[in-house]
Amino acid sequence: MSNPGKIWIGLFRGINIGGNRMPMKELVKLLLAQGLTDVKTYIASGNVVFRSDRDQADLTAMIQDLVEANFGFRTPLLVIDLTHIQRVMAANPFKDREHKGKAQHIFFLLAPASVVKDDRMQELKAETEDYALTDEAFYFYAPDGIGQSKLIEKLGQCLKADMTARNLNTCETLRDMAADLEKQ
Incomplete structure (x- = not known):
């Protein structure tokens, strides 16, 4: 068994x-210095998996303060x-569609x-696009790519919410990283 604490995804x-x-190597060092363990990042767009015995609100505030200060x-x-990520991914209404990976967000x-x-x-x-909204996620299906989407370009005018997007490939990788860490 690895270190105690719950597995979190930031x-x-x-x-x-x-x-x-925000260089990911520097972020890892900062989080380790704050007592988080098993810290791993995935791609340079701000995805981090770690273990901590702190609660969600404390972690969020501490990490945001750390990023701002550094x-x-x-x-x-x-x-x-x-x-949470498993629940959101399971609720994806487009998960059975032919185009996956980068076509689903x-x-x-x-x-x-x-x-x-x-x-x-x-x-x-x-x-060709489709979307769905729940209290936890906005799901977007774009088999022709998200880059040319007029909906995504204007999404902030149509949907008032603080949100952060990941494609399905990234979600699957983060879920798997967290699941692997939980097994340790």
């Missing part, structure tokens, strides 16, 4: 884009456990959306 928003530079910016952070909501302009979202989405 999902930062807006990392290493738009000037929010990297000079404050960014939204969602700290979730393995059960999960926008993890930090809190339920306060405004939803569904009529406008329907107008903006391409014929």
